[in-house]
Amino acid sequence: MVEKLKSASELTNLRERIIANRDPSKSVVSICIGTGCTALGAKKVVEVLGEEIKSKNLEERVKVKQTGCLGFCEVGPRVIVYPEEISYFKVKPEDVPEIVSQTIMKKDVVKRLLYVDHGTGETATTLEDVPFYKHQQRILLEKNAKIDPKDIEDYITLGGYDALPKALFQMTPQQVVELVKKSNLRGRGGGGFPTGRKWETTRNAPGEPKYVIANCDEGDPGAFMDRSIVEGNPHSIIEGLIIGAYAIGAHEGFIYVREEYPLAVENVNIALGQAQEHGLLGENILGSGFNFTIRVHRGAGAFVSGESSALISAIEGTVGEPKPKYVHAAIKGLWGKPTCLNNVKTWAYVPLIILNGVDWFRSIGTKNSSGTAIFSLVGKVNNTGLVEVPMGITLRNLIYKIGGGIKDGKKFKAVQTGGPSGGFIPEQYLDTPVDFDELTKVGSMMGSGGMIVMDEDTCIVDVTRYYANFLSDESCGKCVPCREGLKQIVGILNRICAGSGREEDLKTLDDLSELLRDASLCALGSTAANPLTTSSLYFKDEYEEHIRNKRCPSKVCRDLIAYYIKPESCQACLICLRNCPVKAIAGEKSIVHVIDQEKCIKCGMCIEVCPFDAIEKLSPAVPPTASYGIKVTPKKRR
Amino acid sequence: MSEEVTLAIDGKEVKAEKGTTILEVAKANKIDIPTLCYNEKMTPYGGCRICMVEITKGGRRKLVTSCAYPVEEGLEVATNNERIRKVRGMLLELLLPLADTGPIRELAEKYGVTKSRFEAKPTDCILCGLCVRYCAEVKKVNAVCFTGRGTSRDISPMPEIAPDICPICQECNSLCPAGKIVELTQDRHLLSIPISKKKTIASG
Numbered sequence: 074m075v076e077k078l079k080s081a082s083e084l085t086n087l088r089e090r091i092i093a094n095r096d097p098s099k100s101v102v103s104i105c106i107g108t109g110c111t112a113l114g115a116k117k118v119v120e121v122l123g124e125e126i127k128s129k130n131l132e133e134r135v136k137v138k139q140t141g142c143l144g145f146c147e148v149g150p151r152v153i154v155y156p157e158e159i160s161y162f163k164v165k166p167e168d169v170p171e172i173v174s175q176t177i178m179k180k181d182v183v184k185r186l187l188y189v190d191h192g193t194g195e196t197a198t199t200l201e202d203v204p205f206y207k208h209q210q211r212i213l214l215e216k217n218a219k220i221d222p223k224d225i226e227d228y229i230t231l232g233g234y235d236a237l238p239k240a241l242f243q244m245t246p247q248q249v250v251e252l253v254k255k256s257n258l259r260g261r262g263g264g265g266f267p268t269g270r271k272w273e274t275t276r277n278a279p280g281e282p283k284y285v286i287a288n289c290d291e292g293d294p295g296a297f298m299d300r301s302i303v304e305g306n307p308h309s310i311i312e313g314l315i316i317g318a319y320a321i322g323a324h325e326g327f328i329y330v331r332e333e334y335p336l337a338v339e340n341v342n343i344a345l346g347q348a349q350e351h352g353l354l355g356e357n358i359l360g361s362g363f364n365f366t367i368r369v370h371r372g373a374g375a376f377v378s379g380e381s382s383a384l385i386s387a388i389e390g391t392v393g394e395p396k397p398k399y400v401h402a403a404i405k406g407l408w409g410k411p412t413c414l415n416n417v418k419t420w421a422y423v424p425l426i427i428l429n430g431v432d433w434f435r436s437i438g439t440k441n442s443s444g445t446a447i448f449s450l451v452g453k454v455n456n457t458g459l460v461e462v463p464m465g466i467t468l469r470n471l472i473y474k475i476g477g478g479i480k481d482g483k484k485f486k487a488v489q490t491g492g493p494s495g496g497f498i499p500e501q502y503l504d505t506p507v508d509f510d511e512l513t514k515v516g517s518m519m520g521s522g523g524m525i526v527m528d529e530d531t532c533i534v535d536v537t538r539y540y541a542n543f544l545s546d547e548s549c550g551k552c553v554p555c556r557e558g559l560k561q562i563v564g565i566l567n568r569i570c571a572g573s574g575r576e577e578d579l580k581t582l583d584d585l586s587e588l589l590r591d592a593s594l595c596a597l598g599s600t601a602a603n604p605l606t607t608s609s610l611y612f613k614d615e616y617e618e619h620i621r622n623k624r625c626p627s628k629v630c631r632d633l634i635a636y637y638i639k640p641e642s643c644q645a646c647l648i649c650l651r652n653c654p655v656k657a658i659a660g661e662k663s664i665v666h667v668i669d670q671e672k673c674i675k676c677g678m679c680i681e682v683c684p685f686d687a688i689e690k691l692s693p694a695v696p697p698t699a700s701y702g703i704k705v706t707p708k709k710r711r
Numbered sequence: 712m713s714e715e716v717t718l719a720i721d722g723k724e725v726k727a728e729k730g731t732t733i734l735e736v737a738k739a740n741k742i743d744i745p746t747l748c749y750n751e752k753m754t755p756y757g758g759c760r761i762c763m764v765e766i767t768k769g770g771r772r773k774l775v776t777s778c779a780y781p782v783e784e785g786l787e788v789a790t791n792n793e794r795i796r797k798v799r800g801m802l803l804e805l806l807l808p809l810a811d812t813g814p815i816r817e818l819a820e821k822y823g824v825t826k827s828r829f830e831a832k833p834t835d836c837i838l839c840g841l842c843v844r845y846c847a848e849v850k851k852v853n854a855v856c857f858t859g860r861g862t863s864r865d866i867s868p869m870p871e872i873a874p875d876i877c878p879i880c881q882e883c884n885s886l887c888p889a890g891k892i893v894e895l896t897q898d899r900h901l902l903s904i905p906i907s908k909k910k911t912i913a914s915g
Binding site: 396547553554560561577591592593 | 759806828863
């Protein structure tokens with residue numbers, strides 16, 4: 074049974090005791106068991122590692138630590154051996170004996186498990202040497218490698234819960250609010266509202282009790298920033314919430330986590346239990362007289378529930394639908410009481426600001442957007458994953474230095490920032506600094522931090538249709554612009570992609586975008602037109618090609634392309650013919666093969682299997698008339 | 712404790728109690744703002760967006776639903792300018808194919824919409840929720856409810872409650888601007904069959 078900490082000095086003593094009991098020379102093997110690495114087999118690595126350590130009688134000398142995510146999931150499972158910080162990637166269970174015998178016992182590096190840069194071919198021994206990490210500034214995510222999220226002692230050892238007594242005993246609630254205001258911290262949920270001002274409004278609003286809520290209803294496709302923090306470092310959010318509650322005068326808080334994040338739900342519940350046991354939550358926290366409890370609310374998985382009034386409705390037990398809110402939640406929120414709702418990342422910055430000070434936080438980032446931003450960088454870049462960068466970094470540096478540039482040497486087309494309702498930013502704005510205000514200027518937004526890179530093979534109309542579809546699916550259906558407007562937008566985009574677009578469609582789409590922006594009930598609707606507005610502004614020619622010339626310039630829209638076998642290149646090898654799933658290809662030995670356009674389902678299998686590059690995609694879908702019976706022109710096989 | 716504020720609606724200075732909605736103040740001053748999902752007996756819903764007006768506050772203009780926006784000192788409200796007329800026209804153009812019925816056609820024509828550019832399955836329902844909310848808030852029985860989400864949102868009678876209540880109540884019928892609720896609450900056949908089949912019938 075853990076003894077409750079009754080004062081700040083007891084917490085300091087506990088920290089010192091834990092540190093004293095830990096042998097700094099002892100090897101610590103940190104393995105990510107975040108969702109990505111687990112999917113790639115990290116659990117098996119952990120299991121084999123445990124067995125190996127046991128069989129070599131190294132239990133006294135090595136500690137295995139299962140940690141949260143470090144973001145570079147595509148090269149997982151990730152293993153770091155401390156104190157040398159040797160980092161291995163793509164580790165398989167069969168690599169474990171070598172890691173144990175070489176790295177743990179002899180302190181030798183297993184070269185073949187190191188990260189190799191695909192551009193330069195250089196290897197990286199520590200995390201900091203990996204180009205993906207080199208250009209990042211990780212103040213929130215850094216600790217994920219060193220913390221077992223199920224063990225509060227790890228967080229405490231690294232200075233966790235050190236900000237709490239500082240706030241409780243050395244500052245008045247008003248001073249905490251002032252500090253957060255001065256720090257220039259802005260809401261990381263996407264809106265960028267000044268956090269300190271929101272706290273102040275809630276604090277000054279009449280009505281008791283007051284509530285604080287952490288929003289982890291992250292629902293963007295491909296985004297896992299909030300997830301990684303809740304899974305990997307739940308105490309940082311809890312500490313932030315306690316400090317915020319103290320500043321605001323709340324005694325009850327909620328962490329809203331989506332049910333689809335089972336590990337996050339598990340870890341945050343364990344963390345809450347441990348914090349409670351240690352007297353960091355509950356009554357009379359650290360003997361300060363301040364009481365505060367946190368409950369976890371598991372969301373039933375709706376993108377729209379991330380919207381503040383919908384999220385509050387969901388906690389109240391009704392349907393997660395937005396309400397017309399002209400009185401802010403800070404004044405009238407949960408059960409009609411003053412409520413401060415912030416994204417989990419926003420809460421997690423708070424202890425760092427209290428500990429390191431306002432100047433430190435403001436020294437990172439830009440004048441109006443202080444601190445770092447966490448993005449989930451995905452799409453057609455070489456390095457995908459979670460990146461934490463100082464605000465103000467340019468999109469170009471993010472994509473090329475950290476992301477390693479566009480995959481397969483293709484050409485960049487656009488980057489979408491801010492999740493499914495973010496705008497598409499074209500090449501000419503790649504030097505835009507990433508912060509709340511600059512991204513809005515080019516028609517996109519910071520959003521919660523999704524970032525999807527598209528290359529020349531992406532059809533802008535098709536991808537716009539994808540997001541319109543997503544948002545239409547996720548719309549709650551309450552207000553007319555969002556429900557009916559998005560339905561019509563999807564219909565029109567389907568028509569354009571199918572080659573039956575009409576000249577007046579662009580005007581109709583413009584009208585619908587404007588309606589969504591002006592008249593929607595909540596931010597899901599009012600931002601839903603961003604992909605459409607930016608794509609039709611920056612890539613108007615692509616829309617026109619689809620509508621006027623029935624041509625898909627990126628050769629993606631199936632109804633607008635045809636597969637064609639070039640008679641001069643075909644070697645009549647029969648491979649495409651055998652692989653075609655609908656038997657649409659006719660041919661025989663030494664006779665050039667011909668695709669029956671009526672039968673072809675445009676699956677692209679023939680292009681993939683052709684060893685002679687003899688097949689091409691054509692758009693518009695009018696291939697030259699192919700006659701059967703042409704003899705092959707023999708060529709040397711590649 | 713009520714506080715009086717002064718605001719301007721369409722250039723006309725009016726006085727009102729702080730906290731009342733723009734729509735209520737407009738009504739009291741005989742200024743017409745069209746509504747579809749509003750009913751004074753129920754909490755403002757903000758779903759149809761027809762009652763949107765443009766407000767100017769601190770030099771910034773924005774559109775708000777007048778049914779829910781509380782008036783405040785110095786507020787300037789425009790209820791029928793070009794921007795508003797365009798929004799209302801668009802909304803009605805979207806609603807018309809769903810329910811080409813009396814009140815909606817009439818309103819649409821008033822905003823210059825005689826023919827819609829949009830196609831949709833006619834459902835005789837614009838999902839204004841008047842029936843659902845009346846049943847929940849005024850009658851407090853919840854015999855009619857929303858089902859589904861987003862584009863598959865629908866209105867259905869609740870099989871445990873509706874067969875006993877709907878045939879004798881019918882109070883929501885007169886609220887419906889489109890006509891579907893009449894069919895739902897009067898159809899004895901619909902009210903006596905299992906829910907899975909009802910759903911199919913209800914959504915046509």
